[in-house]
Amino acid sequence: MSSALIITIVGIAVGAIVVVVLAKKLMHAMRGSEIAGTSRQELTARWAKIEQLAMQNDEMSGKMALMEADKFFDLALKMMMFSGDTMGERMKVAGYKFPKMQDAWQAHILRNKMVHDAQFSLRPDSARRAVGQYKNALKQMNVL
16 A cells, blocks of 8 residues: 555544544533533532522622623523524524523513613513523523
8 A cells, every 4th residue: 555545544534533523522512411611510500690699689680690691691502503603693593493592582682781771770570580581591402
């Protein structure tokens, strides 16, 4: 055998191994058991802190909880490799696979109103409802 043929065969074998390893990592991420090297236990603990913040009965805590829930949700979408340049684009793509994405859309719209309207006032019960909407979608996505 010529050295060029051996190099080609080795290159194909290495490429196949890389594809298999990447496919396994992708499938693991799609199951939602690990996001960005974070265990399910760590994700659950982080989410519990967001819910605790939302349970406080003041506007600022509710706003912070909504912002953190929105960031958490977007991270989950990114790590599950949903395409899109914006969170809204990623949510549209994910919506084909996860019907409860509509819940998260309502929460994301509320978050956008809060961020873009200086006069916006967020009631604590609205913040809790929005965090719950994100939680429902995250559960369906098998993140929580």
